[in-house]
Amino acid sequence: MAAAMAEGGGGARRWIGLGLALAVLLAATLAPPPDGLPVAGQRAIGILLFAVVLWVSEAVDLTVSAFLIAALTILLVGTAPDPAAPERMLGIARARDWAIGGFANNAVALVGAALVFAAAVSATGLDRRIALATLARVGTKPQGIFAGTLAVGVMLAFLVPSATARVSAVVPIVLGIIGAFGLQRDSRLAALLMIGSAQICSVMNIGVLTAAAQNATFLGLIGRAIPGATVTWLDWFIAAAPFWLLMAPLLYVILWRFHRPEDAVSQDGGAAVARDLAALGPMGGAEKRTLAAGLLLLACWATEGRLHPLDTASSTIIAVTVLLLPRIGVMSWKQAQASVPWGTLILFAVGIALGSVLVQTRGAAWMAGQIVDVFALRQATPFVIVAVMAAFLILVHLGFASATALAAAFIPIVISVLQEVARAGVPVNVAGVTMILQFTVSFGFLLVVSAPQNMVAFGTGTFAARDFFRSGVVITLAGYALVLALTATWWDWLGYVRG
Numbered sequence: 001m002a003a004a005m006a007e008g009g010g011g012a013r014r015w016i017g018l019g020l021a022l023a024v025l026l027a028a029t030l031a032p033p034p035d036g037l038p039v040a041g042q043r044a045i046g047i048l049l050f051a052v053v054l055w056v057s058e059a060v061d062l063t064v065s066a067f068l069i070a071a072l073t074i075l076l077v078g079t080a081p082d083p084a085a086p087e088r089m090l091g092i093a094r095a096r097d098w099a100i101g102g103f104a105n106n107a108v109a110l111v112g113a114a115l116v117f118a119a120a121v122s123a124t125g126l127d128r129r130i131a132l133a134t135l136a137r138v139g140t141k142p143q144g145i146f147a148g149t150l151a152v153g154v155m156l157a158f159l160v161p162s163a164t165a166r167v168s169a170v171v172p173i174v175l176g177i178i179g180a181f182g183l184q185r186d187s188r189l190a191a192l193l194m195i196g197s198a199q200i201c202s203v204m205n206i207g208v209l210t211a212a213a214q215n216a217t218f219l220g221l222i223g224r225a226i227p228g229a230t231v232t233w234l235d236w237f238i239a240a241a242p243f244w245l246l247m248a249p250l251l252y253v254i255l256w257r258f259h260r261p262e263d264a265v266s267q268d269g270g271a272a273v274a275r276d277l278a279a280l281g282p283m284g285g286a287e288k289r290t291l292a293a294g295l296l297l298l299a300c301w302a303t304e305g306r307l308h309p310l311d312t313a314s315s316t317i318i319a320v321t322v323l324l325l326p327r328i329g330v331m332s333w334k335q336a337q338a339s340v341p342w343g344t345l346i347l348f349a350v351g352i353a354l355g356s357v358l359v360q361t362r363g364a365a366w367m368a369g370q371i372v373d374v375f376a377l378r379q380a381t382p383f384v385i386v387a388v389m390a391a392f393l394i395l396v397h398l399g400f401a402s403a404t405a406l407a408a409a410f411i412p413i414v415i416s417v418l419q420e421v422a423r424a425g426v427p428v429n430v431a432g433v434t435m436i437l438q439f440t441v442s443f444g445f446l447l448v449v450s451a452p453q454n455m456v457a458f459g460t461g462t463f464a465a466r467d468f469f470r471s472g473v474v475i476t477l478a479g480y481a482l483v484l485a486l487t488a489t490w491w492d493w494l495g496y497v498r499g
Contacts, residue, residue, distance in 0.1 A: 017057025351408025432496025
């Protein structure tokens with residue numbers, strides 16, 4: 001009965017969310033267009049607001065929202081006057097090409113290939129072996145187990161390009177450790193380890209370009225908005241290194257302070273890890289080939305544009321192709337097909353397309369002008385712009401369960417804001433500051449609903465949402481302060497702040 005009532009309540013919430021999304025869409029598209037905003041741009045903004053309400057309310061599945069966005073783009077933008085020539089309609093065919101244009105972006109190929117590679121790492125058990133081998137070396141004390149759990153999150157970020165997959169690999173190992181210690185799932189040690197697994201994942205989404213899909217969203221959008229602008233894997237890694245190198249120990253201190261484990265625990269946790277590691281047996285050929293492919297990929301990403309002409313997407317596609325080949329590969333296409341979340345790829349592509357539509361219809365430029373005026377950014381310094389926009393993105397993230405959706409919705413606006421203030425004479429590096437603000441898109445530290453990896457950890461029942469929030473507030477403040485400090489120092493020295 002309770003389950004049925006909960007399901008009914010969820011259904012009512014979804015209908016309310018869908019109704020609100022439609023109301024927002026109608027209000028935005030039927031109102032007289034403001035000065036300087038073309039009808040096509042007004043309708044594109046209406047579609048964006050419709051999408052935001054759907055994403056925040058989770059009224060429909062994210063993949064369904066992607067199809068709705070594409071359909072509305074075709075129908076509403078296609079029947080609007082052309083911003084460049086208002087005497088004629090934009091046209092259904094042209095709007096259709098815009099709506100599906102994201103699928104032709106190389107960033108989509110990168111995400112697709114990365115998801116298949118993550119499936120290969122999981123299918124061979126390499127992620128579990130890395131996690132167990134690391135934890136086996138940190139001793140049996142809670143301090144060591146916790147440090148080892150964070151270390152696992154750091155290492156997997158380089159080899160598993162999926163945040164959800166990384167936490168999913170660690171969860172059963174952590175639960176095994178909790179059982180070996182003889183503790184209940186709601187113990188403080190369980191909360192410490194599980195919250196730490198999720199939070200370090202968010203930290204490393206910032207540290208490694210290929211660790212999260214939202215980073216590839218940034219690549220796709222920045223490449224379209226600023227011709228010639230690109231960020232290599234090594235560029236990103238060098239820029240983000242101080243952040244995660246400082247944030248990881250801060251995370252340890254903050255979480256230990258808020259979720260200090262029980263004083264008395266058994267010493268069987270290390271034995272459980274050793275037992276599970278021994279049960280895996282020696283590393284098999286498939287694991288070795290996957291590890292070799294991963295290390296080779298890291299080498300290719302780090303030397304992109306220096307030792308070879310392959311970009312990140314191209315090298316990832318080649319590596320995945322090898323892993324799918326008969327005999328030398330590690331899994332069949334049927335296995336990969338069942339393991340890859342294709343809906344994420346569809347949302348990702350449509351999100352990039354929506355960003356492009358906002359730019360092409362001048363909707364993004366108009367919204368950027370409003371933000372610039374409200375915050376008086378034409379008179380601001382690049383540092384103040386980062387401080388204001390980073391705080392804005394962190395607050396907006398409270399309503400998003402997908403950082404990919406957040407990036408798709410707001411990075412085009414961020415780019416337009418920066419281009420607007422640059423035209424006003426502010427010496428800002430548009431591409432560089434966009435990358436810095438992209439880092440804050442991964443700030444899913446506050447709520448369990450702010451990131452899929454948080455939900456994976458929360459689903460274990462080891463901690464309450466309020467426990468995650470309490471420590472998450474301090475982690476968010478520490479991360480924001482670190483962003484400001486690096487903006488004034490490291491990123492400015494690298495030339496990413498001032499134009």
